[in-house]
Amino acid sequence: MKSLVIVGASALGREYFSYVCDACPSMKVKGFLDSRPDVLDRFAGYPPVLGPAEGYRPQDDDVFLVAVGDSAARRAYAERIAAVGGKFHTLVHPTAVVGRNVQIGEGSVVRPMAVIGSDATVGRHVIVGTQSLVAHDCVMDDFTTISPGCHVAGRCHFHEGTFMGIHGGAVPDVELGGEGAVFVAAGAVVTRSFASGRLRGVPARQIGK
Ligand SMILES: CC(C)(COP(=O)(O)OP(=O)(O)OC[C@H]1O[C@@H](n2cnc3c(N)ncnc32)[C@H](O)[C@@H]1OP(=O)(O)O)[C@@H](O)C(=O)NCCC(=O)NCCS
Known part of the structure; x- marks a missing residue:
């Protein structure tokens, strides 16, 4: 045991x-x-x-x-x-909904009432926040953090270490990170890809380092 x-x-x-x-x-x-x-x-x-x-x-x-x-x-x-x-x-709360063919890496936690869409990939040590959506075909790389109440639309790719604050969102096909960790402030909606930086607002814009 x-x-x-x-x-x-x-x-x-x-x-x-x-x-x-x-x-x-x-x-x-x-x-x-x-x-x-x-x-x-x-x-x-x-x-x-x-x-x-x-x-x-x-x-x-x-x-x-x-x-x-x-x-x-x-x-x-x-x-x-x-x-x-x-x-x-690896911990998936029983109230979470996990779609078909979803992979979830070790150390990751899917919090209550989160939804992960079909064919999404969640890496290692990822947090999928309470009442958040990570939609179909998304890829959340290792150490990504999705805070409560976020909505990440289909086919988004968040590179390692991306942080999305509470009630954040992203439209389909957004790629965050790759050159450096991306921080998305609470309530921001990301409408295009960013390779690094701190983002805020609707639509999300880059703010100071
Ligand atoms: C962005 C953030 C890091 C604060 O950054 P900061 O530069 O320290 O901001 P400050 O608190 O000094 O506020 C500076 C200004 O930005 C505004 N602001 C702060 N957070 C904001 C946000 N998320 N979106 C838009 N404006 C924001 C403040 O209202 C303030 O405006 P003002 O100058 O007109 O009064 C923080 O608000 C945030 O979004 N953190 C995410 C926390 C989170 O979601 N954690 C998960 C918990 S489960």
Whole structure:
């Protein structure tokens, strides 16, 4: 029997714990890796903080989820865990709808009421936000973050590390990234492709670095 270790005990980590209870109630959750021993003190009903991620040695039955919203920080933690032999869980909330032929990589989390359209590809350590749509034939590369309430239309390709803020959107066939990580501000609607940069507004325009 695998036991889950959640990296990060902030809000996202606490949410992941709740999703695991919904998705696989029989799964053992060993605890959280977090450098703040008291981070859960004012919250009831969570498994313990095991200590910082730095220096944690995976046990044979451990599987990990990195509950860090920032794409670059999530990548750093995932690489650290992988470097010491850690394996990753993939979590799809039971209220999510996942279409035919969808591939979802290890470490990724599809949050409640998200919809992933048919033939989409979701890489490793991707977050598909609560009530978000990643439509048919999209490709979300590793460490992409789709915040809650986003709508990404069909055939979009978000390169590694793309972050879309809450209630963002993209029209069909948009490509983001490739030259550098793209940050899409909350509420922006992306109507053409951008190779890098910070985007804001409707239609989304590039803003300062
Ligand atoms: C864009 C963002 C990073 C803020 O950038 P910032 O440069 O620090 O912006 P500030 O907060 O200093 O605000 C500067 C101006 O931009 C405006 N602004 C801020 N966010 C904006 C957004 N998403 N779209 C349009 N305008 C925005 C502010 O209202 C302010 O306008 P004003 O100068 O007329 O008062 C932030 O608002 C955002 O969108 N973050 C995404 C967070 C998110 O969705 N996280 C996921 C949670 S699950």
